[in-house]
Amino acid sequence: MVHIDSDANVSWIIRIAGVIARQYSSAPAGRSPCFHMPWSAPGMPLGCPEEAPPSISYFHVIRDHALVCLPANAAAYVRHMTRTYKAALITGASSGIGAAFTRALPETTALLLTGRNRNALDAQRQALTTDHRRIECLDADLTIMEGIEAVVSAAEDFGIDLLIANAGVGPFGPFLQAPEQALRDTIAVNVMATTLLVRRLLPGLLARARVQNSRAALIVVASSAAFVPVPNLAVYAASKAFDLSLTEALAAELVSEPIDVLALCPTATRSRFAERSGYHGGVPGAQDPGYVARAALAALGRRRTLVLGAVSGPALSVVAVARAASAQAISLITCRLG
Numbered sequence: 001m002v003h004i005d006s007d008a009n010v011s012w013i014i015r016i017a018g019v020i021a022r023q024y025s026s027a028p029a030g031r032s033p034c035f036h037m038p039w040s041a042p043g044m045p046l047g048c049p050e051e052a053p054p055s056i057s058y059f060h061v062i063r064d065h066a067l068v069c070l071p072a073n074a075a076a077y078v079r080h081m082t083r084t085y086k087a088a089l090i091t092g093a094s095s096g097i098g099a100a101f102t103r104a105l106p107e108t109t110a111l112l113l114t115g116r117n118r119n120a121l122d123a124q125r126q127a128l129t130t131d132h133r134r135i136e137c138l139d140a141d142l143t144i145m146e147g148i149e150a151v152v153s154a155a156e157d158f159g160i161d162l163l164i165a166n167a168g169v170g171p172f173g174p175f176l177q178a179p180e181q182a183l184r185d186t187i188a189v190n191v192m193a194t195t196l197l198v199r200r201l202l203p204g205l206l207a208r209a210r211v212q213n214s215r216a217a218l219i220v221v222a223s224s225a226a227f228v229p230v231p232n233l234a235v236y237a238a239s240k241a242f243d244l245s246l247t248e249a250l251a252a253e254l255v256s257e258p259i260d261v262l263a264l265c266p267t268a269t270r271s272r273f274a275e276r277s278g279y280h281g282g283v284p285g286a287q288d289p290g291y292v293a294r295a296a297l298a299a300l301g302r303r304r305t306l307v308l309g310a311v312s313g314p315a316l317s318v319v320a321v322a323r324a325a326s327a328q329a330i331s332l333i334t335c336r337l338g
């Protein structure tokens with residue numbers, strides 16, 4: 001018995017809810033409806049070349065929860081479905097969470113690493129290079145259009161099937177004391193570059209996935225600060241709210257497309273971020289970036305939003321599920337209107 005309560009399954013539940021509503025009207029009184037249907041949660045393919053997907057034996061709606069009975073091999077099937085990607089673009093790969101993503105991806109994934117610090121990128125490449133692995137580095141400043149265009153063009157040539165939009169900055173301190181340039185850079189990197197990279201690279205990601213009969217993936221690194229206004233990080237938190245909203249909307253809009261979309265929302269993580277932002281205090285309980293990267297890759301295709309943090313993680317995950325459900329419901333309406 002699997003208790004379906006994760007946001008990855010929300011749109012699936014919404015779709016099933018329509019079926020349940022129809023079936024209940026014809027089901028004999030006092031009996032739950034029983035169906036067989038293919039495993040078709042968003043992020044899961046309709047079928048698997050190596051192994052037939054398990055079919056759902058039946059499900060039952062009790063209050064607001066869908067309880068689904070799956071055959072015994074379902075858990076093994078889900079584990080088996082952890083994906084690998086042929087080629088990944090990671091922005092902000094020169095340090096912190098981006099560098100951790102480069103280490104967390106398997107050797108079979110070719111890497112295109114971008115950032116501004118060429119020496120750090122080259123050091124990453126050296127550390128990760130194996131005989132058969134393709135790793136390329138590109139130093140590009142994402143505050144300017146030339147930098148964004150250089151990254152887009154390199155990623156298209158590289159034929160990526162995984163885009164990790166991770167680069168991010170944000171000044172710490174009172175809004176009125178923040179240098180205007182730091183605010184401009186925050187919006188340029190976190191908002192403008194993220195939007196344009198996703199807009200320009202999605203068509204290629206989707207086209208390649210269709211041709212190869214596979215799935216592409218997009219991870220946007222937002223933040224737990226995306227959920228709440230954060231004094232002294234006002235523009236940063238607002239920019240991350242943009243990233244979260246954008247990614248949640250895309251996850252709903254692209255639900256029928258061969259792509260898994262994840263908004264990654266870590267709480268404080270050990271990296272150069274705090275130092276660069278101008279915050280010089282301690283960050284108690286900061287997470288390991290390796291843990292953040294591995295958890296994100298494991299969640300890809302299973303959830304739409306992943307909040308990581310000992311305290312805020314569980315609390316904000318509830319909010320994330322509700323937001324994903326709203327996005328999916330709104331997308332049904334906007335699709336009809338469109």
Ligand SMILES: NC(=O)c1ccc[n+]([C@@H]2O[C@H](COP(=O)([O-])OP(=O)(O)OC[C@H]3O[C@@H](n4cnc5c(N)ncnc54)[C@H](OP(=O)(O)O)[C@@H]3O)[C@@H](O)[C@H]2O)c1
Pocket residue numbers: 091092093094095096097098114115116117118120140141142143166167168169189221222223224265266267268269270271272273274276
């Ligand atoms: N650390 C945290 O507590 C935390 C919590 C939640 C979310 N996040 C998010 O996680 C992401 C990664 O941050 P991090 O913690 O790993 O910090 P980090 O160590 O400072 O890494 C930031 C990365 O972004 C790149 N970057 C910054 N400005 C850039 C620009 N103008 N052009 C191109 N690349 C640029 C940096 O590359 P160069 O140095 O080579 O320029 C660096 O690789 C960010 O989006 C951040 O908002 C961090």
